[in-house]
Amino acid sequence: MTSHTKKKFVTTYFDRTKLIFIAKGILVGITAGLVVSLFRVAIEKMFHLTKTIYYFLHSSPIWLLPWLGISILLAIILGQFIKSDPFIKGSGIPQVEGQIAGTLDGDWFSVLWKKGLAGILAISSGLFLGREGPSIQLGAAAGQGINQLLKGNTMSKKVLLASGAGAGLSAAFNAPFAGLLFVLEEIQHNFSPVVLLTTLSATTTANFISLHFFGLTPILSFGSITRLPLKYYWLLIVFGIFLGIAGVIYQKTLLGMPRFYQLFKKIPNYYYGIIPLVLVIPIGFAWPNLLGGGSEVIFILADNKLPLLTLSGILLLRFAFSMISYGSGLPGGIFLPILSLGAILGTWFASASFSYLNINDSFTRNFLILGMAGLFTAISKAPLTACILITEMVGDFQQLMTIAVVSLVAYIVADLLGASPIYEALLEKMTGEPEENIAGNKEIIEISLHTGCDLDGKMLKETDFPVDCLVASITRGEKEFIPKGDTLLLAGDRLNILTHEKNVAHIKSQLQKQTNHYF
The missing domain is CATH 1.10.3080.10 (Clc chloride channel)
Known part of the structure; x- marks a missing residue:
C-alpha cells in the first residue's frame, strides 16, 4: 500500500x-x-x-x-x-x-x-x-x-x-x-x-x-449482594419519594448557607474556613471514624448493624456539618458527602422497614446502595450518571434495575418540587445571574416589518436585537419557517419572538424602533 x-x-x-x-x-x-x-x-x-x-x-x-x-x-x-x-x-x-x-x-x-x-x-x-x-x-x-x-x-x-x-x-x-x-x-x-x-x-x-x-478492586466493594425480590419492589417507589424530598431539603439548605455565614460579619469571607476547622475538633475528638468525606462511614454502615437512634444521630451530624464545611468556601466538594448521606438514609430506611414491616434484614446493603444513587439523583438531577456511577463504584451490575427505579422516582419527585440541578444553581449564585432570567414564564410576541424599516433587506445575523430574545420563526405570507443566520428579512415579514414574560414591554419598545422607521 x-x-x-x-x-x-x-x-x-x-x-x-x-x-x-x-x-x-x-x-x-x-x-x-x-x-x-x-x-x-x-x-x-x-x-x-x-x-x-x-x-x-x-x-x-x-x-x-x-x-x-x-x-x-x-x-x-x-x-x-x-x-x-x-x-x-x-x-x-x-x-x-x-x-x-x-x-x-x-x-x-x-x-x-x-x-x-x-x-x-x-x-x-x-x-x-x-x-x-x-x-x-x-x-x-x-x-x-x-x-x-x-x-x-x-x-x-x-x-x-x-x-x-x-x-x-x-x-x-x-x-x-x-x-x-x-x-x-x-x-x-x-x-x-x-x-x-x-x-x-x-x-x-x-x-x-x-x-x-x-488496584482493580471497586472503590466501594461490598462483596456479593443479594438481589431484592420483586415482591419488595413497591418499597423502591416509597424510598424514591423519600429520597426526592430529602434531596430538595438538602438543596434548599445548601443554597441558603451564605445567609448563615453572613452572621459572621467581622470575618472576611475568605477566612470563613476558621469556623468549620474549629468546630471539627470536638467531632474528631469524640468520633474520629465519622470524619472526612464519608467513605469510611459508608463501610461502617455496610459492616455493622446500628440502631435507628444511632443512625439518626449520625445523619443529623453529617448533614449539619457537611453544610457548614461546604458553605465556608474551602476547596472541597459535596459529591462523596451526598453519597454518604444517601447511604445513611438507605440504612435508616432499611432498618425501619425491618422493624415495622417484618422484612428480611439481609437487604441492608441493597438500600444503602439505593440511597446513594437516589439522593445523588434528586440533588444533581443527573439520573444516568447516578445509576452508572454507583454501579461502577460497587462493581455489581445486578443492582442496576433497582438503582434505576429509585433514581427515576427520586428524579420525578425532585422535579415536581421545583428542584434545579445543584451545580447549575451554584453556578447561578456565582455569576450573579438572577433566577428569573433562567426560569419563569415565556411569551411569543409578533413584530411586523414595515416597508423601508431598518431591518428590511438585512440578514438576521446582521441585526442588533435586544438581549434575552430569540427569533423563533418568521411568517412570510401563508408560510412559517425557522430562520437561519443568513435568512434575509423582508418587508411584510412577521417575526415571532420568544422572550421572558417580564421583558415583553421592553423588547416590543426596542424592536418597534427598528421595524416602524420609514424613509
Missing part, C-alpha cells in the same frame, strides 16, 4: 478531526489521571495522619489547645489561597460548567497547583468535604492547559475542558463510564460525537492510570 493510498484510506474511513481529538483525549487522560491519582494519594495519607492525631488527642487532651492553634493557622493559610484565586473555592464543578458555557474563565495553572494543594489541606483535615469535585476541576484544568500548550482554539478548549472534567471524575472514583455520562448529562447537556469520543478516551485513560495506583 503506497503512502498516498494509506492517506486516502485514513481520510476515507476515519474522520481526521475525530482522530485528532481522540489523541488529545488520551493526552488529557494521562495528565488528569496522574494529577488526580497523586491528589488522592496525598489526601489519603494526610487524612490517616489527621485521624492518628485525634486518637492521640483523645488519650492526651492537654494537646487540644496547640491543635486548636494549628487549625486556626491552617484556616488562615487556606484563606490566603482563596484570596489569591477565588476560582479555587468549593467543589469546582460550577466553575467548570461556567467555563464551558463561556460565563467564567480561570487560570489553569493557578487552579492546578492552588486547588491541588489547598484541596489536600482542607479535605485531609477531617472536614466533611469530598475530593471528587476538586478532582473534576483539576482534570478540567489539565485539559485547559493541554489545549493551551497545543495552541487549540475556543472549541477545542471547551472539548478538552469537558473531557478533562470527565477524566477527573473517572480517576477519583475509578468510574470511566460515569465520567463520560457526567460530562454529557451534567456539563454539556447535549450529545456531541466529538465530545463523546474525546471524553471516552480521556476517562478510559485516566482510569487506567488510576488503577495502577489503587
